[in-house]
Amino acid sequence: MDVSCxxxxxxxxxxxxxxxxxxGYHRAWCYDSPALYPDVWMVLALAAERTSSIGLGxxxxxxxxxxxxxxxxxIATLAAAAPGRVAVAIGAGFTGRMVLGxxxxxxxxxxxxxxxxRALLRGEDAEWEGHVLRMLHPDGFGATxxxxxxxxxxxxxxxxxxxxGQLGDGVFSAMIPTQSDAAxxxxxxxxxxxxxxxxxSSPRVLEAAGPALAVVYHGMYERGGAEAxxxxxxxxxxxxxxxxxxxxxxxxxxxxxxxxxxNVRDRPAVEAGSSLLPAFTTTGTAAExxxxxxxxxxxxxxxxxxxxxxxxxxxxxxxxxxxTSGLDDGVGRG
Numbered sequence: 001m002d003v004s005c006x007x008x009x010x011x012x013x014x015x016x017x018x019x020x021x022x023x024g025y026h027r028a029w030c031y032d033s034p035a036l037y038p039d040v041w042m043v044l045a046l047a048a049e050r051t052s053s054i055g056l057g058x059x060x061x062x063x064x065x066x067x068x069x070x071x072x073x074x075i076a077t078l079a080a081a082a083p084g085r086v087a088v089a090i091g092a093g094f095t096g097r098m099v100l101g102x103x104x105x106x107x108x109x110x111x112x113x114x115x116x117x118r119a120l121l122r123g124e125d126a127e128w129e130g131h132v133l134r135m136l137h138p139d140g141f142g143a144t145x146x147x148x149x150x151x152x153x154x155x156x157x158x159x160x161x162x163x164x165g166q167l168g169d170g171v172f173s174a175m176i177p178t179q180s181d182a183a184x185x186x187x188x189x190x191x192x193x194x195x196x197x198x199x200x201s202s203p204r205v206l207e208a209a210g211p212a213l214a215v216v217y218h219g220m221y222e223r224g225g226a227e228a229x230x231x232x233x234x235x236x237x238x239x240x241x242x243x244x245x246x247x248x249x250x251x252x253x254x255x256x257x258x259x260x261x262x263n264v265r266d267r268p269a270v271e272a273g274s275s276l277l278p279a280f281t282t283t284g285t286a287a288e289x290x291x292x293x294x295x296x297x298x299x300x301x302x303x304x305x306x307x308x309x310x311x312x313x314x315x316x317x318x319x320x321x322x323x324t325s326g327l328d329d330g331v332g333r334g
């Protein structure tokens with residue numbers, strides 16, 4: 001198994017990626033959600049300048065945010081800055097679209113986008129919106145075509161997995177492993193490694209793992225409605241606070257602080273639901289985290305992408321790296 005990291009991209013992320021390289025992480029993935037975080041491509045370019053070996057890439061790109069030529073040019077630029085180190089993941093969009101008040105894209109549209117993007121990177125002509133496209137960049141203006149980089153598909157259902165099987169080099173999933181026969185199965189995980197004797201409901205743990213638990217409430221509400229949210233500890237009060245926000249701007253209230261910090265509406269629910277942390281996040285002692293990650297490798301996950309959160313990102317990166325040390329030797333792809 002490859003032990004990688006992921007970031008809710010911030011202005012400090014390039015330095016955090018440099019630290020991740022020193023700690024031995026295999027790859028650094030950065031989120032693509034412009035309403036919440038800095039531009040993913042600018043951050044990755046800065047990280048490329050500060051590193052020499054760690055893999056780099058966005059996970060996951062949301063096609064509706066950019067014309068395929070824009071992402072093709074960005075990929076080619078990063079591939080030229082960090083040759084042999086770039087991979088990308090593309091999906092239908094969850095937070096990246098919902099924070100804009102939109103639902104995830106249709107998978108047929110994602111499929112069409114990926115086909116055009118891959119054709120452009122190969123140096124071929126592709127048709128988009130009724131017009132022929134081609135990357136016309138001369139020498140010195142981007143990586144020479146073909147730009148051969150792996151593309152993972154962020155999928156957790158049959159339609160997305162079908163696109164991954166047709167067009168992807170693997171699957172990128174979040175929190176729960178996707179059942180897939182792909183050779184490359186990346187899984188995003190969040191949480192914190194407990195200090196010796198530390199209580200999972202302590203303020204430090206809630207700051208580091210609470211943002212991930214808040215997303216559980218968000219996801220339950222957006223996918224399962226009021227009944228699903230109310231079933232969680234503190235869920236009814238959380239939902240009522242959310243629904244007190246006018247509907248036209250409710251999506252902003254739901255996603256504020258996504259995977260960075262529990263917002264003012266999230267905090268009471270996170271405190272009430274702290275007992276759920278070990279079940280819904282990778283939170284536990286170093287031995288428990290190691291056992292959980294090893295179990296994912298045995299289940300077929302070939303890359304774990306750990307996202308640190310809270311006020312001390314370096315501490316989170318170092319603790320997770322220490323807990324999983326050696327798991328990338330002789331397991332899965334790594």
